[in-house]
Amino acid sequence: ASHASATSATKADELLGGLLLPSFDRNSCLSRYESHQYYRFSPYAPSTYLLRKLREYEARHKKCAPGTPLYAKAVSQLRSGRGTEAMECNYLVWLPYNGLGNRMLSLISTFVYALLTNRVVLLHSPADFDDLFCEPFPDTTWVLPPDFPVENLSQLGLSPDQSYRNLLDRKKMSNDPVFLNLGHEHKFMDKLFFCGDNQVVLDKVNWLLVFSDLYIVPTLYSMARFRDELRLMFPEKESVAHLLGRYLFHPTNSVWGLITRYYHSYLAQAEQIIGIQIRMFPFGTIPVDDMYNQILSCSRQEHILPTVEVNGTTSSGADSKSKAILIASLYADYYERLRLTYYEHAAKGGARVSVFQPSHEGVQATERRAHNQKALSEIYLLGFSDALLTSGMSTFGYVSSSLAGVRPTILLTAHRHKVPATPCVRAVSMEPCNLTPPRVRCTGYAEDKEDLAQHVKRCEDEPIGVKLF
Ligand code: GDP
Known part of the structure; x- marks a missing residue:
């Protein structure tokens, strides 16, 4: 198996080693209390220091959240556009960008940045993002109220007037909200964000609007001012998204219904579940036959799928295990082929193999809530x-691996539609890749090469990307 063997794979307790607080209404969010029964691995326990930071965060969030006097004060200062007074509560307004996997990774990143800078995260949650996740913090909300005074949050675009770079150009920093584009387009990326001096300036900004589709945590390790604190919070670097994903994300009861119904109908009986996620990017499409062959040759190389008897139609043997192959893909082709394979051929050793795929939506439709609920359900089932x-390069897959606590095998992308010579590689860690780190040279960012090399590596599936290991 390719799961992390760093520490023993013990089952976590219901509160995930102290990550979660018991003080929630159980029925309002069943997944919070039940998910531990489904996860196969919990390789990393949270550090005492991380737990302390989370409890502090929760207290701060409760004190500063919408509905509190401190929130009202911060909003009225924003509305008046005049105040220069330092505020007790400083905020990060998270803006959704791109697909669900991207959103979950940028949310984890934004939350880590909030832990590092003592801010409070609020979500701009348009209708397509509703009814996916429960509130993560007790007795409060992380949803930005609709009367927030910055209008058209969904239409700000890549470089609006209040963007950090525009403000720097005009040398005009005031108490207005600052829009930070930390998304993957280098052309618009506010890359100076990653420099020490700029962090000092941003410290004074009451409201930061964060627009990003990336997992920037590996890049935060490259920032001198955050590295020590990150080390304390995550003595095991590989555990960041694993722990914070399980801490922050709890599917709502409607999504949890999808997940558990499917699980109990199709997967619960299996002694082993093999998850396969097939994503085809526009820049890397190849014919179904080629992709299917890549999957098979990867499977031969890494021993992932049960092998079949080529001639014989029956097989008996010691390995009469039941194995479920769970496929997540927008398309049905790979499911059809694999299902037929195990219908027509016996698996070596007598394994009983079943093949399942919950949905095949055809195209990405992030603007549809029901579509996103299925996507979330499949991320969890994986x-x-x-x-x-x-x-490779799929944030959908990255989130699944982190939640699972499993180091995946990663299919390499067919760049320029060319089938890769090596079909796949084993991941060095369960951490997501920051696919597009900033290109910037400045003090406080990525100085000590040797020190950095102990934390980050080039991603297996994207040589310009970096990941923790
Ligand atoms: P990425 O584009 O692979 O990095 O992942 P994202 O999650 O950010 O965006 C892809 C989106 O396409 C998902 O959020 C879904 O809306 C949809 N999608 C892609 N693959 C699947 C899949 O296997 N199952 C489902 N239900 N939706 C998918």
């Missing part, structure tokens, strides 16, 4: 796997 084969 997260309950014993072994994972994911698609």
